[in-house]
Amino acid sequence: MLARFLIWSLLLLVVWRALRTLLAGIIQGASAPPPPPAGPPEKGELMVRDPVCGTFVLPSRAVSMRDRRGTHHFCSDRCREAYQHR
Numbered sequence: 001m002l003a004r005f006l007i008w009s010l011l012l013l014v015v016w017r018a019l020r021t022l023l024a025g026i027i028q029g030a031s032a033p034p035p036p037p038a039g040p041p042e043k044g045e046l047m048v049r050d051p052v053c054g055t056f057v058l059p060s061r062a063v064s065m066r067d068r069r070g071t072h073h074f075c076s077d078r079c080r081e082a083y084q085h086r
Ligand SMILES: [Zn+2]
Pocket: 050, 052, 053, 054, 055, 074, 075, 076, 079
């Protein structure tokens, strides 16, 4: 009688632990945040031409200058200086 009770208790304990582990896995999987969208961090930026040496540069990384004719982008300070002094 006591042995049967012990066996049943053990069995229930094993089943209960297995169920809990399973449930925890389901809950964790459901509440996990979705992965961040993959892809390049910035969209393709149009390159502009350095009016002095003709090199194509990205406006965000270029040396910029504004004048009456608009905004100009240069590959370096040297090109900007050359543009201003001609
Ligand atoms: Zn240049």
